[in-house]
Amino acid sequence: MHCLWCEAEIIEEVDWINFFYPDKVKNICESCKAQLDVLDGQLCKYCGRRSEKDVCSDCERWESDPHWKGVLTFNTSVFTYNPIMKEIITKWKYRGDYALVEMLREAFCEKFNQVFKEIKKDAVIVPIPLSEERLYERAFNQAEALARLLEMPYTQMLTRMEGEKQSKKTRKDRLGTSNPFQLEKQINQPVILIDDIYTTGTTVRHAAKLLKENGCLGVYVFTLAR
């Protein structure tokens, strides 16, 4: 087996785990793994970044805006968006090296099952969509690739319009909400949104807002990096 990131050969002693479960074979080497920074310690209760305060200043601002207040229940990210994560995501998402997601599978699923153990029982998993043009360009949706890792059913209930099409909307539309998402049906369950990066939180809030306006009980966000 070779490390998916640095190509170094991973020599593994055969023990009972990888003998009986060959799926557990490692695909990331120890030295690459050591460079990944798993988000732990004291975190902001809304966006999941490292924070001294209970609520970070960004989230304070979101929560003090009546338009956005309470739209998101919380976000959990697995890793910090540090230099190596940035490189990995760039190569995966923009160069299109789909297989790289496999080396993050273990950490991603572990965190999900830990944080959403109860919530997932009656929530719907929804990957953040790409616009048609983007999807064609990349040939895969990174959020969907992450959702697949969970090996649970997920629903593509959102669609996204972007670029030219969106800019054809009226000026009022754009100034008002500029929400790039459309929802195909009403929903009465909680939703766990899946995406690759939580940066400013604007994208997921737009999706969450739309879901809530259409009956959704609560919106959680689970992302790879923050």
Added chain:
Amino acid sequence: MVEKLFTSIQSFLSPTYDWLPTSDDKPPLHESLDYAKHFAGKLLLRQEIPLDDQTLHSLLSNQNFVSIDAIEQHLWGHRCRRCGNKQKHLFADIPCARCSHTHVYCRKCIEMGRIMQCEPLYYWIGSKPIWLQQDNPCEWQGELTHYQQHASDEITNTMMKGNSELLVWAVCGAGKTEMLFHGISESLKHSKRVCLATPRADVVRELRPRFQKAFPETEIEALYGGSEQKQGKGQLIIATTHQLLRFAHAFDVMVIDEIDAFPFHADASLPFAAGRAAKPDASTIYLTATPRKKHRKQVQSKKLSAVFVPVRFHGHPLPLPILHMCFSLKKSLSQFQAPPAFLKWYNSRVNPNRQLLIFVPMIELAEKLVGHLVDQQLVAKEKITSVHASDSDREEKVIKFRENKLTLLITTTILERGVTFPSVDVVVLDAGHDVFDEAALVQIAGRAGRSPNDPTGEVIFFHDGKTDAMVEAIASIKQMNKRGRKL
């Protein structure tokens, strides 16, 4: 059936390029003249062709373009037709939203745009590019030495003959660029398309203005990662070997510089691409100062023609390295200090006015030795620095050293070849380290005595135990000097 199996095994083991169609001589469509220059001899992804769908479609339907499967399917694996990759772990599956199937893609060459099984590569089979008619493309007026002239004649013969190969075994500092001028001039005159490929972008940058000056009317393009020019439509292309991954049956003449060098030596995709970039009846010239065993054997058994240039252009022999044993070497280096023997040598140098180039095996040692040598008052703080491969100031530091604004430069093997400084002494600290193989040591020694004004220079290998590489490097330098005296 058995035959089919055999063919499949064989083509998986050694690549063929017979999947490339030949272009028959079509009368040129007027608008396709420019297309021919842009597209001929290249394997392109859709997004690399700046034409709208309708235009591409009509070029496909009137047989100017063809589409080719990008990935070969073999019995037990795949091969990427762009980069030649056939390693299992460098292919992976993608659930593809374009074709709604799950299929393979190539991970190896993904930085150049992803190659997927469901997407073809496009190849131009329309009219051939038409180059400027020139009676005498070369304006270089210099003179060649006796040895250079001999090599130049052989090179010209090979290039004109077609379908042949020549290894030019020329010592460091032989003046190989000038030896190429005549052959390239004749090739251009006969409307041949020429590629000069070299492993280093630094060298491409350095060669471009020299060639443009020698061939002022010729369309020349320089290609390397991050180069301004990207189209690859010149009659003479100067490129890093990596850039060959886009070419297919493009060149009548291929010149491959430093055939022994990393990464050409290490990365199987580069010979694959070089083989494909050449036309089936092309001539190939290999340049090297330190041929690998494979090529030496081929030369010895007369399977590969070769020409030797054993003397530098200024006529002086190569400086012979001196081995200097020091027992405390590892101890000193582990404390990031120079061994006492080095300091002693330094203070009694033959010519203390020369600049000094110190090669060390590791980046950390290069960096930390700077402080130590300043502490030892060998050199003023602003006159010394270190450099390594991923150093962002690398180009700048090398220029400063070349302009004599630095007197001492500590480097990893990154400066072992391709760079020329007029008057330096050269030291290797820990010459027994694995990174210094025979070729590296010969190249390093070749940094000294490059200028006719100072054609000698001391080369000292400090070590704590002779290695085969050191012994062979010295033997090979001696042999070249001997050959040079005989001729």
